[in-house]
Structure formats: C-alpha cells, structure tokens
Amino acid sequence: MEKSCLRPVDRHGKLLCPVPDTYTLKEAELKLGSSLGLCLGKAPTPSQLFLFFALGSDVQPGTEMEIVVEETVSVSDCLKLMLDKAGLSGETWHLRRMDWCYEAGEPLCEEGATLKELMVSSGDTLLVMEGKLPPLGFLKVPVWWYQAQEPSRHWKSHQDPTSCALSPAGDWGAACMQGAPGDLPAEASLLYLGDIEISEDATLADLKCQAMTLPPLSERAVPSPAFLRAWTVEGRRPGRLLRSNRQQLRDCKLGRRAGVCLEPLPAEEHLGPQDVLLRTRLRIPGVRAYAPAEDLVWDAARGWTASSLRQKVASFYSLPVEKIEIAKYFPEKFEWLPISSWNQQVTKRKKKKKQDSLQGAPYYLKDGDIVGVKNLLADADADFSTAMDDIGKENQKQLALGKKKSREALRVQSSEASSAPMPSPPRGPEAGLSIHVRSFR
Structure with a gap:
C-alpha cells in the first residue's frame, strides 16, 4: 500500500492526477458514483506536481506521458527531465502549455522561472516542442x-x-x-x-x-x-x-x-x-x-x-x-x-x-x-x-443532437449508479448467546 495511489477515472476512461493521501474525499472532489483506479506509484507530496507531457502538437488524448517533479524546479530543468524520460536529448527544445482545444498554447519563455511562479498546477499538460525559443526582445x-x-x-x-x-x-x-x-x-x-x-x-x-x-x-x-x-x-x-x-x-x-x-x-x-x-x-x-x-x-x-x-x-x-x-x-x-x-x-x-x-x-x-x-x-x-x-445548419443540428444524446446517456448511467443498492458490510461469524434470568420471587 505504501507504493500505490488512488487515481480518479474520467468518463473517457483516462486516469487523472493521483489523489494525495492527506486529502479528504471532499478535497479530492470525489462524489457518489466516481470511479477510482488503484495504481502503482506514490501520490505526489504537497510540494510536488504531477504533470502530463507529450511530444509535438499533434497529441491524441490518452497518449501523454507522466512525470512527478518538485514545484520549485525551473522550466529548463523540467524540460531536461521530460526529455530524459522520453529518451531524447539536445538543446533545440522548449515547453508550451496545452490550451483548452488540445493545441499548443503559450510557450514557457522564462527558462529560469520555477513552475510554481508560472502557476503550473498538478494535472496540467505540457508540450515538448522542437525548436529553440528566441531570445528576449525577439519574436x-x-x-x-x-x-x-x-x-x-x-x-x-x-x-x-x-x-x-x-x-x-x-x-x-x-x-x-x-x-x-x-x-x-x-x-x-x-x-x-x-x-x-x-x-x-x-x-x-x-x-x-x-x-x-x-x-x-x-x-x-x-x-x-x-x-x-x-x-x-x-x-x-x-x-x-x-x-x-x-x-x-x-x-x-x-x-x-x-x-x-x-x-x-x-x-x-x-x-x-x-x-x-x-x-x-x-x-x-x-x-x-x-x-x-x-x-x-x-x-x-x-x-x-x-x-x-x-x-x-x-x-x-x-x-x-x-x-x-x-x-x-x-x-x-x-x-x-x-x-x-x-x-x-x-x-x-x-x-x-x-x-x-x-x-x-x-x-x-x-x-x-x-x-x-x-x-x-x-x-x-x-x-x-x-x-x-442549409447544409451547415443541418450539420450543426445533428452535432448538437448527438451531444445531447451523449449527455443523456451519461446522466442515465450516473443515475443508475447512484440508485444501485449499496452493498452491506460483511457479517462476522455467529457465536452462541446464553441469557441468565434471575428469579425475583
């Protein structure tokens, strides 16, 4: 148990960031019906960050690699750790954030800054991109x-x-x-x-x-x-x-x-x-x-x-x-x-x-x-x-209908999971019971 951790599983089956051992269920945002995976590896400490990273900008969900680093590590050192884990080397690489639509976002330009100073959080995804960033004052x-x-x-x-x-x-x-x-x-x-x-x-x-x-x-x-x-x-x-x-x-x-x-x-x-x-x-x-x-x-x-x-x-x-x-x-x-x-x-x-x-x-x-x-x-x-x-509107209508059906299916699954009877705790072995009644005549 010392080398294992609990990780929430999203609706697509992806393992999310491990839950720190010191967290309560409320702090971990776990609700009735949430799925958890018991995985090898210790959960990050309060001073550590659990990060996903991938090579290049063409990232398919679920193909990211994982790494645990100290929040005080610099951008350049974090990049080296990721390159070592990916089996790469060289100086012509840089890190970028991943934006909400799964594409390359802002680069982490300040290589000497710590991840904490740049407000990188556990669960974030960083992209290792080829190419050296230009010096300050250049684009x-x-x-x-x-x-x-x-x-x-x-x-x-x-x-x-x-x-x-x-x-x-x-x-x-x-x-x-x-x-x-x-x-x-x-x-x-x-x-x-x-x-x-x-x-x-x-x-x-x-x-x-x-x-x-x-x-x-x-x-x-x-x-x-x-x-x-x-x-x-x-x-x-x-x-x-x-x-x-x-x-x-x-x-x-x-x-x-x-x-x-x-x-x-x-x-x-x-x-x-x-x-x-x-x-x-x-x-x-x-x-x-x-x-x-x-x-x-x-x-x-x-x-x-x-x-x-x-x-x-x-x-x-x-x-x-x-x-x-x-x-x-x-x-x-x-x-x-x-x-x-x-x-x-x-x-x-x-x-x-x-x-x-x-x-x-x-x-x-x-x-x-x-x-x-x-x-x-x-x-x-x-x-x-x-x-x-007309064609574009019809395509949008069909797309919205498909999303609505997906949400309804997830809602039904969640409702069935919450209404399912909770398993009763296991009963202990039965033992004989003797009762002595005194006479009050």
Whole structure:
C-alpha cells in the first residue's frame, strides 16, 4: 500500500492526477458514483506536481506521458527531465502549455522561472516542442500565405448590375461555386511558408520584407511589401488586420504564439486608421448563391453607421441606395443578419430614431467581414441564405443532437449508479448467546 495511489477515472476512461493521501474525499472532489483506479506509484507530496507531457502538437488524448517533479524546479530543468524520460536529448527544445482545444498554447519563455511562479498546477499538460525559443526582445513568427478567392473572369459585377448578367462564355453555376460563402473551410486557404525570427522593435514593413526572403514566397515575385496585406492568424483563419507598415511589432501585440498570414494584392494598399476592409458579395438572383468576393474599403471617419455603409456599397456597385439590401454573414452560425439604416428606440416620452454603431451589438462589424449585397431591381426575395448555409445548419443540428444524446446517456448511467443498492458490510461469524434470568420471587 505504501507504493500505490488512488487515481480518479474520467468518463473517457483516462486516469487523472493521483489523489494525495492527506486529502479528504471532499478535497479530492470525489462524489457518489466516481470511479477510482488503484495504481502503482506514490501520490505526489504537497510540494510536488504531477504533470502530463507529450511530444509535438499533434497529441491524441490518452497518449501523454507522466512525470512527478518538485514545484520549485525551473522550466529548463523540467524540460531536461521530460526529455530524459522520453529518451531524447539536445538543446533545440522548449515547453508550451496545452490550451483548452488540445493545441499548443503559450510557450514557457522564462527558462529560469520555477513552475510554481508560472502557476503550473498538478494535472496540467505540457508540450515538448522542437525548436529553440528566441531570445528576449525577439519574436518567432510563423508566416502563412493567404490566397483569397480569385474573381471569376466570366462575372461582370459592375457592368450590368440591374440584370446581373454573365458573359456568353460563363454560366451561373461556375460563379456560384466560386463565390458561395462557406463553400470551403477558411483554413484551406492558408499555406505555411516558414518561421522568421525578428525583433519586437522592427516594423510591420520589416516583417514583410523578411518574409519575402522565405523560399516559397521568393518564387511568387511580390514587387514590394506594399503589395502584401498582413493579418494575424486566429483559429487557423485570418483574424485581425495589421494596417500600418510603420507600426512596430511591439505595438501590434502579436504575442508569442500569434502567426501572421500575408495576402497578395494587385496594387499597393495604404489603409488609413479609419478605413474598414470588407469582403462584399453580390447575390445572384434566383439561385441562392453569391458572386465572388470583392474588397471594399469603407472610410468610417464619420461614424460606423448603417446609412454610411449603405451609401458606400451602393456607390461601389453603381446602384441606387434605396434599391439595395445588405447583411453581415456569420460563418460560424451560417446566418445572415440584415443591416438596416435605422433602429427604433422607444422611450417613455416619445419615439425617436437612433443610429447605432455597427461596431457594437448585434453586428460587431470588423475588418475582413463578409457583407452580402442584394440588388432589389433584380431580386425581391428577402432571404440572404444559401444552400451551403442549409447544409451547415443541418450539420450543426445533428452535432448538437448527438451531444445531447451523449449527455443523456451519461446522466442515465450516473443515475443508475447512484440508485444501485449499496452493498452491506460483511457479517462476522455467529457465536452462541446464553441469557441468565434471575428469579425475583
């Protein structure tokens, strides 16, 4: 018993962190019906940490290794212990935390800091990653290539907006397949180019120049950094637009895990601080689909109002402002939210019209958002959705239904376990009993 410990078992059958011998059941968060495993090895002392670790970022649940270390051990010493246990050696390794979606998170940059100082706790999972961390004051930035969809050569979005006609060589089907929002996952457009190590004091233009020296990008013949648009990479898709080439990377707040994706441009681009970059898509009447996306730069210096945006979109497509409808697309929900010019706000005294900022609820408009445009001269249908949206919503519905059934099955199992009769304690051997009754006559 001295060399064994109790370890809780989760609903997937994975052994969790051992329970210290001094813990009460309440402190160990054990409830009626909890599963425990009796395992070899002593439980960690109050000054020790039980950690999971794995090699690389492609980790499958249940394949992690385990180690017990003192909470006062440094990051570099902890890394050496993990490398020894994994049978590896060398100096080109570093540690990262694992985030909630089982991917590589923030690196442990302060190699001399203790695990306790960095608030590493028992049960945490650390990833042993290949590659030396850059020195203080430098960033190691993964660079990606973002190729937005090319406009169809058969699509004439500006020449005949009232009829939305295609040239004789084209057809609606080709335009629909190339331009339908959500037809391909966003991460499919990102191509990894390589990592660059650069000072935090360098500018965004310096980062673009250094990225242009990477072998995959040097073959693409980009004329200058001004022909590249830079985005942060968030969730494997373009996130925040980095607009000023003169801005220092320190002020861009990239962090130590953010990548940058570069998008090629047909001409130089110099966006102002109030310019908003939107991807507009003109709806094709009668087929529930959209033409390929086109970049629209909207100057929001006079305010993020719906009427200002409608004026810009109408001018962009050479349409009367009263003959268009616009809507923002939410790809994660497969939904379109119409953008109206006015919002009725009712007060106790009187009704008044208030123009709300599109930066706030419910639109949260930002750089890179998709805005659908409907030409009312050719399409009077109030619906903005596409056939791809129907498929996406149905898939989400089936996924939610599957999760609900799993939760119900677990709830039934837990209920059956809690309602099962508790086994009675074993009875001792029976013994004879003699009773002596005195006479009180």
